[in-house]
Amino acid sequence: MRIFLTAAMLALTAAGSALAADLPSKKMAPMLPPPPPPPLWSGFYVGLNAGYTWDERGNVLVNSPANIWAVGASGSGALATSNDGFIGGGQIGYNYQFGQTFVVGVEADIQGVGGSNSSATVGNFVxxxxxxxxxxxxxxxxxxxxxxAGYLISPTLLLYGTGGVAYGQANLNATVTQTGLNGATGSATVGFSDTRVGWTAGGGVEWLFMPQWSAKAEYLYYDLGRASASNTLAFQGVNVGATTVSSSFKGHVVRAGVNYHFNLFTPPAPVVAKF
Structure with missing residues (x-):
């Protein structure tokens, strides 16, 4: 009898140990790694910008009939002009963040230019x-x-390059005046005013200083190509030939801006169960 009781107690003890092993234990909860931070940059944004622009001091070339032209033996004159000054406007764009390192997106902007419109005059008396x-x-x-396309130096600091299409309203004007014997004069005004389309490239840095606000500093180079126009020059009542004017429109922009990020498609951070 004593042997039977001893065997029964041993069996109960073993069963209790097995049942206790199956019960959940705080000490054996799985150790999950912390979730990655959510993508801060994904989503639409709008903003404002302001800065300074200057052109490449390209000469305005004027050509007129050589048989009565007195500026240069070739019948042409080159005038250095500049178009520098304030530039400011707004932008809208969309970013998509890949993982914790890269951000790509697209941006459109438009700015008014308040540059000084300098003119140049050259004359020769022969x-x-x-x-x-x-x-x-x-x-x-x-x-x-x-x-x-940019690289995240830190989760809130983006270094990026940018490039695409540029467009702008270009104005070009030249007036040619000639005076002959007995004060007889001839003149022609040549002008161009139209939208030019070209390309732009540059880069910048953007800092997300609040969850939905960022500040940026940016440089752009733009090239809108070359514009030209022509008109007929009349001298002493006689049309003697066409006068043409041409110049390139290219330059630099340095500006700062601020953006508001909507973050409409940023997924919420995952919920981790705690025991």
Missing amino acids: TPVSSAITASKQLDYLGTVRGR
Whole structure:
């Protein structure tokens, strides 16, 4: 009998140990790694920008009939003009963040240009004909549509490159005046005013200083190509030939801006169960 009781107690003890092993234990809860931070940059944004722009001091070239032209033996004159000053406007864009390192997106912007419109005049007085030309050029506004690709130096600091299409309202004007014997004069005004389309490239840095606000500093180079126009020059009542004017529109932009991020498609952080 004693042997039977001893065996029964041993069996109960073993069963209790096995049942206790199957019960959940706080000490044996699985150790899950912390979840990665959510993508902070994904989503739409809008913002404002302001800065400074300057062109490449490209000459305005004016060509007129050589048989009565007195500025240069080739019948042409080159006038250096500049178009520098304030630039400001707004932008809208979309970012998508890959993991914790890369951000790509697209941005469109448009800015008004308040640059100084400097003109230049050159003249040469050769008997019996004196000649002079005055020329100027100006950019009224500048817009771009660009792709962006960047690297996250930290979760809130983005270093990026950008490039795409640029467009702007380009104005180009030149007036040619010639005076001959007995004060007889001839003149022609040549002008161009139209939207030019070209390309732009640059880069910048953007800092997400609040969950939905960022500040950026950016440099862009733009090239809108070359514009030209022509008109007929009349001298002493006779049309003697066409006068042409041409110049390139290219330059630089340095600006700062601020963006508000909507973050409409940023997924919420995953919920981790706690025991």
